[in-house]
Amino acid sequence: MDQQYFYLTTEDGVEMKCKVLFTFDTDDHSYCIYTIIDEDGNESEEISAVRYELDENLEMTNFQELETEEEWDMVEEVYNTLVDTFSEEERDAFIATDEEGNEIECKVIYRFTLDEFGKKYVVYTTDETEPIENLYVASYVDSEDGEIQEIFPVESDEEWKKIEETVEFLNQ
Structure with a gap:
């Protein structure tokens, strides 16, 4: 099977061909976000998701529908995060000012939204040589054209936990 x-x-009893858009794992399940392919080979604009398991050949099998509203909310949040992250319209850098008033160029790694906190977040680095070594996260407000206008520190442990879960999904 083509992955x-x-x-x-x-x-x-109708068999539908589905195209994998993205897969991710949680502690409990593996999920696949997909779209349906019609008889002419065209992708549907409708997006859906299923749980799956891997067989001994590491192919997806044992597809199961999502069972709870919480599961659908989590899948929707991951999908929206991906759309935000890979949107072509987003800028890949912004300027921040440190405590001494120095301007620092920051390279955007990921952008995402956490609806439960009503905030947008950016994962960024200030080190161009080793960006994975020095990652930072902040909430932000953007301008009308999508540029990061102002960043703010993360405020709570609950917020940090959700940020870590989201970033972990993106790194898989």
Whole structure:
């Protein structure tokens, strides 16, 4: 089986070809976000998700529908984070001012939104030579054209925990 595609059978017994958009794992399950491919090979604009397991050949199998509203919310949040992260319209750098008033160029690694906190976040680095070694996270406000206008520190442990979960999904 081509890992980019898989097949689902509807309750009516109709087999649908599905294209994998993204897969990710949580502590409990593996998830696949996908779209349906029609008979002409065109992708549907509708996006959906299923749980899956890997067989001994490391192919997706045992597809299961999502069971709870919390599961759907989590999948939607991951999907929205991906869309935000890979949006072509977003800028890849911004200027921050440190405590002494010095301007520092920051390279954007990821952008995402956490709806439960009502904030947008940016993962960034100030070190161009070793960006993975020196990562920072802040909430931010953007301007009308999508540029990062102002950054703010993360305020709570609960916020940090959710940020870490989101970033972990993106790194898989």
